[in-house]
Amino acid sequence: MRHKARRAGPNPLSECRRLQREIRLVFDPFTAKHCPTCLTPCCVKPTRVTPVDVALAVGTGHTFPHLNGGDAYAPSVEYAGNRLAPSARSLPMLKGEEAHVLEPCEYLHEYRCTFPDDLRPYGCTAYLCGPMYSHLPEETLRRLRRLIRQLDDTHTSLLRALRDAGKMPLEE
Ligand code: SF4
Numbered sequence: 001m002r003h004k005a006r007r008a009g010p011n012p013l014s015e016c017r018r019l020q021r022e023i024r025l026v027f028d029p030f031t032a033k034h035c036p037t038c039l040t041p042c043c044v045k046p047t048r049v050t051p052v053d054v055a056l057a058v059g060t061g062h063t064f065p066h067l068n069g070g071d072a073y074a075p076s077v078e079y080a081g082n083r084l085a086p087s088a089r090s091l092p093m094l095k096g097e098e099a100h101v102l103e104p105c106e107y108l109h110e111y112r113c114t115f116p117d118d119l120r121p122y123g124c125t126a127y128l129c130g131p132m133y134s135h136l137p138e139e140t141l142r143r144l145r146r147l148i149r150q151l152d153d154t155h156t157s158l159l160r161a162l163r164d165a166g167k168m169p170l171e172e
C-alpha cells in the first residue's frame with residue numbers, strides 16, 4: 001500500500017537543503033564555540049551516517065576527495081548497522097591525545113564534516129547534543145526542535161519520492 005506523503009514542498013530535496021541551511025545558522029556559532037573543547041564529541045564511530053545520505057550528496061555531484069579514491073559509500077555501510085545504537089553520537093572535533101581514544105567518523109577531515117553544509121546526513125543534523133541542551137537558551141532549542149520536525153517530515157517525503165521513483169528502498 002502506498003503511503004500518503006506528508007507535508008512537503010514541491011521539491012523535497014530543495015526543502016531539505018533549505019531547512020538544513022536554516023538549522024546550520026543556529027548550529028555554526030554553537031559548534032565554533034563549544035566543539036573544540038567538548039569532552040563528549042559526537043563525530044565518532046558509530047555514526048548516524050547512512051548510504052542514503054551519501055547517495056543524496058553524490059547525486060548532487062559532491063565528492064569526498066579525502067577518501068583518496070576509495071568507495072564513498074563504504075564507511076556509511078559499516079555504520080548503517082550501528083546508527084540506531086543508543087551509544088551513537090554525532091559532531092566531532094577532538095584534538096591531541098583524546099583523538100586516539102575515540103575513532104573519528106571517516107567523513108570528518110581536518111576537523112570538518114566533508115558533506116555539503118546543507119546536505120549533512122539526516123541523523124547528524126537531527127541530533128541535538130547534551131552540550132546544546134546545557135548551553136542554548138530554551139527558545140533556541142524550541143526553534144531547533146521545530147526545524148528538525150520539519151526536516152524529518154520533508155526527509156521522509158524525499159525518501160518516499162525516491163522509493164516511488166525506484167531509486168532506492170525505504171526502511172519503515
Ligand atoms: S557533542 Fe555537541 S558540543 Fe560536542 S562535538 Fe558534538 S556538536 Fe560539538
Ligand code: SF4
Nearest residue numbers: 043105107108113124
Ligand atoms: S558525517 Fe559529518 S556530521 Fe556526521 S558524524 Fe561524520 S563528520 Fe560528523
